[in-house]
Amino acid sequence: MRIRKITLGIWVLLVLVNTGQIFAQEKVASDKKLSEWNIYCDKLKGIPDGKENYPELIKAAIKGIKMTSPDNFLYQSIFNFHLAGGYESTYKIDSAIRYYEISKKFAEKAKSNSRIVLALRRLAGLYDNKQWLKKGDAARNELIEIASVDKDEEIQIGANIVLGEYYFNAGRFEKALQRYIEYIKYLKIDYARHNNSASRSNIGVGYLAVGEIYQNLNRADESLAYFKESVSYLSNYNEGLETAYKDLVTSYLSLNKGDSALVYYTILKKSVHKSGDYTILVDAQVELGRMYTSKGRLDQAEKILFEAEENAQISREKEDYYLVKNALADLFLKQGDTKKAIKYYKQALPLAIYFKHKAVIATLYLNLATAEKKEHLENDAYNHILLYAKYTDSLKTESISKNIIEMEARFQNEVKQQKIGILNRENQAKNLQLKQEKSIRWLLGGTALISLIALSLIYMIYKNKQKANLLLDKKNQQLDITNNQLANANQTKAKLFSIISHDLRSPVSQLFTFLKIQQNTSQFSEDEKNKHRQKLIASSRDLLESMEDLLLWSKSQMENFEIDHDFIDMEQLFENTVSMLTAQVEAKSLRLVMNTERLVHLHSDENILTIVLRNLLQNAINNAYSGTQLSLISGINETGQKYLTISNAGDMIPEDKIALLLNGSSVQSKSSGYGLMIVKDLLKKLNAELSISSNRQVTQVSITFN
Numbered sequence: 001m002r003i004r005k006i007t008l009g010i011w012v013l014l015v016l017v018n019t020g021q022i023f024a025q026e027k028v029a030s031d032k033k034l035s036e037w038n039i040y041c042d043k044l045k046g047i048p049d050g051k052e053n054y055p056e057l058i059k060a061a062i063k064g065i066k067m068t069s070p071d072n073f074l075y076q077s078i079f080n081f082h083l084a085g086g087y088e089s090t091y092k093i094d095s096a097i098r099y100y101e102i103s104k105k106f107a108e109k110a111k112s113n114s115r116i117v118l119a120l121r122r123l124a125g126l127y128d129n130k131q132w133l134k135k136g137d138a139a140r141n142e143l144i145e146i147a148s149v150d151k152d153e154e155i156q157i158g159a160n161i162v163l164g165e166y167y168f169n170a171g172r173f174e175k176a177l178q179r180y181i182e183y184i185k186y187l188k189i190d191y192a193r194h195n196n197s198a199s200r201s202n203i204g205v206g207y208l209a210v211g212e213i214y215q216n217l218n219r220a221d222e223s224l225a226y227f228k229e230s231v232s233y234l235s236n237y238n239e240g241l242e243t244a245y246k247d248l249v250t251s252y253l254s255l256n257k258g259d260s261a262l263v264y265y266t267i268l269k270k271s272v273h274k275s276g277d278y279t280i281l282v283d284a285q286v287e288l289g290r291m292y293t294s295k296g297r298l299d300q301a302e303k304i305l306f307e308a309e310e311n312a313q314i315s316r317e318k319e320d321y322y323l324v325k326n327a328l329a330d331l332f333l334k335q336g337d338t339k340k341a342i343k344y345y346k347q348a349l350p351l352a353i354y355f356k357h358k359a360v361i362a363t364l365y366l367n368l369a370t371a372e373k374k375e376h377l378e379n380d381a382y383n384h385i386l387l388y389a390k391y392t393d394s395l396k397t398e399s400i401s402k403n404i405i406e407m408e409a410r411f412q413n414e415v416k417q418q419k420i421g422i423l424n425r426e427n428q429a430k431n432l433q434l435k436q437e438k439s440i441r442w443l444l445g446g447t448a449l450i451s452l453i454a455l456s457l458i459y460m461i462y463k464n465k466q467k468a469n470l471l472l473d474k475k476n477q478q479l480d481i482t483n484n485q486l487a488n489a490n491q492t493k494a495k496l497f498s499i500i501s502h503d504l505r506s507p508v509s510q511l512f513t514f515l516k517i518q519q520n521t522s523q524f525s526e527d528e529k530n531k532h533r534q535k536l537i538a539s540s541r542d543l544l545e546s547m548e549d550l551l552l553w554s555k556s557q558m559e560n561f562e563i564d565h566d567f568i569d570m571e572q573l574f575e576n577t578v579s580m581l582t583a584q585v586e587a588k589s590l591r592l593v594m595n596t597e598r599l600v601h602l603h604s605d606e607n608i609l610t611i612v613l614r615n616l617l618q619n620a621i622n623n624a625y626s627g628t629q630l631s632l633i634s635g636i637n638e639t640g641q642k643y644l645t646i647s648n649a650g651d652m653i654p655e656d657k658i659a660l661l662l663n664g665s666s667v668q669s670k671s672s673g674y675g676l677m678i679v680k681d682l683l684k685k686l687n688a689e690l691s692i693s694s695n696r697q698v699t700q701v702s703i704t705f706n
Helices: 002-026 032-044 054-067 073-089 093-109 113-129 133-149 153-169 173-194 197-216 220-231 238-254 258-275 278-294 298-315 318-335 338-355 358-374 378-443 448-518 526-556 570-580 582-587 606-623 655-663 673-685
Strands: 566-569 591-595 601-604 629-636 642-648 688-694 699-705
Touching: 032 054, 032 073, 054 073, 073 093, 073 113, 093 113, 113 133, 113 153, 133 153, 153 173, 153 197, 173 197, 197 220, 197 238, 220 238, 238 258, 238 278, 258 278, 278 298, 278 318, 298 318, 318 338, 318 358, 338 358, 358 378, 378 448, 378 526, 378 582, 448 526, 526 582, 566 570, 566 606, 570 582, 570 591, 570 606, 570 629, 582 606, 601 606, 606 629, 606 642, 606 673, 606 699, 655 673, 655 688, 673 688
Parallel strands: 591 629
Antiparallel strands: 566 601, 629 642, 642 699, 688 699
């Protein structure tokens, strides 16, 4: 996280240093007016005096685009890049992505690999920020392709830093280490050639990145060596230097060298008071506070963590608030002040949920339940233990899903190997046949008598070959039919496994959670035990109904499946569907509104419609904000078509994701894609269509009957 932030800052320096080189390479220095305006845009980015003015940069970049002729592809790329940078630095990410993409298109027309790489570097990170994983991977693959053919130092530097950050964030530390070492190597070549301060500072950033990799691998001695090495290169880059001091504090603490850690903490503190970047200082103070807490020096821990809390209010960074609140909660729990511990855990929890740290969220729920138990808040403790178990099971489920994917990949590989083996055997048979025909041709060169005999033999062989060809054609046709049947069977099997993983995962996980809690209910009252038994019965019923749903869907894949139409009471249907998901609704404190006044009865298949509604309602619950309203409505639209809608207040779904959910034939998500695939499959049986609309206030899923 810290290295990525530093590289975003150092990117500004890189643009300045290499802009002159790009101009020279692309032969655009003659255009003095555009060149001077580009230098002015760099100045608004804080180059070289560090005084940034991003709102003015946006205005200047727009003016630069207007000043540049449409066929001047290089400067169109440059000024669109400046505009994207202004939007990115003012947190307008969608606009930033748009103009980085435009900059890349102009760079491609200008045939400037350097500018293509600059745009791809920013796009790769922003795509990941938006959870557009396919686009992020595509940008990185394009970087790899360019770097494989163009060995220019700037291109190698740009490609390797982006790939290093990606592999580091993905936990693939060996690949990240390889990319960062390549990054440092090319930076040193560039520094030796041009002797510029930006390359020198970037070398220091590279050493910091390598040190963090070793830190994550729990190899403190090696990380310490790289952090020390980085200091000598970062003298002109204060933020990087402060990060190095903070990392040295962390490394010395992990080696139990508290005195050395305090030396660098003192240096860091003096530097931060001058620079004003309190985020780095908060990180170091939390590390020291946790060290004092673990050694029982609770007064010192409290003093430094309260100071960190004040600094977090200055930095106003969510991550700083989260780190400090969590550390203080742990401290108060150890001190025995459970009321304060509960207060700070509740402040840290929404921040952990915001950052989507499942393992940390699970630990927070467990610690919160422990504190609440000591305060005799049994109901709160029970609910938080349930949430702890839910997140723990979610982590286990993700691991199981990965194993299933790996098993499927191995299975597909085995099928391919079998096909290759069959082809090899067919080739051997053909080669043998060719050798036999060659021998026959040699025999035809004998005497006339032998020639007559040979002609007779050839005629016989010809007839036999015709018969063999006819037989072979029939066998090939049968083989084609068999192969098609096998392919369909494999697809159905893969689909069935995936649906089982999707539809049975949640109820099985919930049942497992309740059974696990059932093992230790001695601390609960009889009323709580009765509530728990009722939840256990409800969970078992949900699992049975899910299995029946899966059986119904499996039957729907058969050729002779028939729809069972009947008149359905819509109010009863809504109530039955909601009752299956009562636990999830209560867990998120949702308010349910059901309205069937305009459509009281519907002529359709009740079993199939129940499955569809439960899947859609479950998705709506999962994506709804806690404490908001969830609506189920049946009615008739202006064209006379009957419809059902489910509405929830949650995160807006982008239009491209909606299109992928409704029209995509493949499933990339491991939690929602197969549910919608089941829904669309079953709605075809009912001659109905699914539509999704989403804005910042509400997301609405509609079923329209034709």
